[in-house]
Amino acid sequence: MSIRFFMLILIIIPNLFLACANTESKTIKEETIVEVIKEVPVEKEVIREVEIEKIIVQEKEIIKEVPVVEREVVEVVKTVEVYIDQKSDSLIDLSKVEGIVNPKNFSWPREIQAMNGNIVINQEPQRILTVSLGHDEMLFGFVELDKIVATTSFSQDPGGNIFEFSNGLPVITADPEVIIAQDPDIVFADPYANPNLLDALSDLNIPVIQTTLHNDVEGRRADILLMGYALGELESAKNLINILDERIKFINSYTETKDVNEKPKILSLTYYDAYWTGGLGSTEGSIIDLAGGINIAAESGVQSNDMITKESLISMNPDVIIIPQSKEWGGESFFNDLISDNTLKEIQAIKNDKVYLVDPRYFTTLSHWNLRGTEELMKIVWDDLRTKKFIDFGR
Template sequence: MDPSNTGWPREVETSEGKITLEGPPQRILTYSLGHDEMVLALAPPERIAALGKFTGNPSYSNVAELAPQFPVYEKGAENVLAQSPDIFIVSKSTKADIVELVKEAGVPVARPDLEDATEGNISQILLLGYMLGAEERALELTAEIRQRLEAVASRVPPAGDPSRPAVISITRWSDSISISGGGTTGSDIIEAAGGVNAAARDGIDGFQKISVESILAMNPDFILIPQDGEGAVNLRDDLMNDPVLATVPSVVNGQIHIVHPPNYIVLSHWTVRGVERTAEILFPDRFADVTFTDFEPYTGE
């Protein structure tokens, strides 16, 4: 990327290689929910060709209410090409055969790699802004991200402060409890909100299955459940009523919180809302006078 080139054509290099864009893309298509959320914040609706089906599902998406105004497409190279995109934005998990088929059809393919970090996607938003000809909007959005994170950081104990509470983030599927260890979005959210990820502290990296006894050993002050529906309620109730956990502070003090999953699992700027919500949970007195709001989609204003 040559930031000094503010005109067109533009050359952009991602992990998928170098592409040349003759002008601002008019039929943008992405292959991940995180990229859909970012593009909706950067580009006007008329330039977005379609959205993936998960973008319209409120259990997964932070922008589900925006989805009905767009066509929905299914996965697969044929379905991608049917949308006539003039740029195809993929993630690191997009299969190589799909990418190659789309490339062979002459569509520029970019792979801005999303990261498991609350701030890590600032660089990707700026890159997307350059690719889409939306540099000014990208600068506005990244400035808002930094401002919101700094506003939280100014009210919570700094990293290393012994007053930081121990927190874990868990889900349960098919009777298996999984925890967010070090190097995950959940871990970053906890740390940015003023907590200590007890799983990372105890040497767990990535997403791992754990037992109730492991939760006892971590002895968390707070437990977050980024899951929705009956499964989340049942998990919370089971933890509250498990005799093994009867002395754990989060159980004793009723600090087991079901939180909105998309704020915690989608790799986009919306993880900042996860930071804000977690900070409210951990330090309610420090945020009693603060009203957090959702990010706004692109309005052109």
Template sequence: MKKLLIFLILLFSFTTIVNAKEVQAKKYNHIVSLTLGGDEMLLGLVSENRIAGLSGKINEDREISNIVDKAKKFPKVESNEEILMSLEPDLIIVADWVTKKIDNIGAIIGAKVYYYKTPSSYEEQKKVIRDLANLVEEKENGEKIIKNMDDRLKILQNKIAKSYEGAKPRILMYTSFGTTSGKNTTFNDMVRLINGVNVAAEAGVDRFKDISKEKIIELNPDIIIVPIARKYDNIDKLSKFLFEDPSFKNVKAIKNKKVYFIQYKNITPISQYMIDGIEELAKVVYQLKE
């Protein structure tokens, strides 16, 4: 018994030393992410002991974040410069839409600031993952994530091809802000990948634009997708707007009751969770069974 105890202690000590050396061998071991997409990608790529902090309270909302449980244990920066600096990161990961003011903080504390390009397609999303994986020296993990995405997409597309023979479904995204997603958006590419037509993109709408009631009637989509988060969106109000306005009565999606409310995290992920969104979109569009 005593020999077994000594063996276990030595084994634990050796494992700890190996793990410590593995961490030290990496260039960046105290990483902070300032955006939700960065948080989700980072947690999929590196071990938790290399993460010093994540973006903030957005990770606590299950309708927006895919990593609520995983993110709980990390400090939340929440756009607070003092907190960010106190974490003493060696790498700060931000999206390209974040203020360049972060560069100044990076210079002060000697951290590298890495801006990833916000993707507007599935392929661009995979590139972001691959580039970030190379940066944090986790190339193998990055390729595993991408393979998982591609494998699942292929299975899904085969399932759609076998179960659906009709015309391509004509789909419109409509948000509680009265906006839609056109060309050069991940939503447009998600629709394309499930063999649908984004009617906004077809009509020449580029990126994110306001859309009028008259335009919705003109586009006459088969399906309307409404991204929602109950904390911010009044679903009853949205439903009344779409289903009780008599001017919408001949819009196919309204007439056939094909308006689907989907959580934001399943429609707008900027991370490897895009594949979850594609699967969820296909599920409601084609009424696929599990």
């Protein structure tokens, strides 16, 4: 082998070893780099995915919650608004209430067409009184008690309908000075009030409202609404009417089941130096009609409260007689005389022990309390109601 070939081999072989060494080192480095590349991005990618997922979940939860809360708040607000509208005075129909000049006016001043002229009420009264028992009884049915500054003496009778509520208040008389001393913002009077008294109060710019008091169902509602309107107490007046309507509903549903042949002939009878009865249009007559009876006095042509003769009494021949006259005013004595009078013994009511002394506070008053008269009469007339408990009106 030549010296030149030998030297070439010596040069190539080391370079081959060096190349192999470099290749191995490069491979190791590359593998190390690959491992790093595999580890780091994967780890970071997982972390990013988790973070992103968490954020998305939170954003979804917020999107779900916020609209629900907003919808609930809107619904609550709407409910309150409807409730307020339902309690608004403007929903109460006053178009059929006689005496209210502008039924659509629910602000102040308000104007009432009364028996004594048109009366303007500039603002809601805070000091109220009446010179009428019927008006007093209605007042105590729905007006705030601290607004009522005085009552009539009849209202504070221990045997009266509102004694429990009126007892202790100042008592007014027909003397204008007594009324003026109570500094009233408004005064109510019935048709029988002294004209001089009304003039004296009007001269002092005290609004006086003189009204008729009705004894029928619709008229009773109108009386209460008129007072409620004049006093700014329409909502509480309507509440009282609702109570009355519920009781009337029971009465009507019961009496409608009765055939005309079942209905007894009833006579309301008192005695004050003569026989007096309640005919067509009387309070006693309206009580009899509502209770499901036949008002024999009205059937016989008697108008309102009027005198009748003994012969008329015998001719009417009632099945039931009620005596709405207090013991203090001779009611018990009259009862005894009536059932012991031999000339009257053939009258059906007397023959069958159907004569009853009833409480006049229910049967003669001109307020919603006469509805209690109807209820008590029903217990007398209808055997299946004999033990039913009817309660008085409260506050």
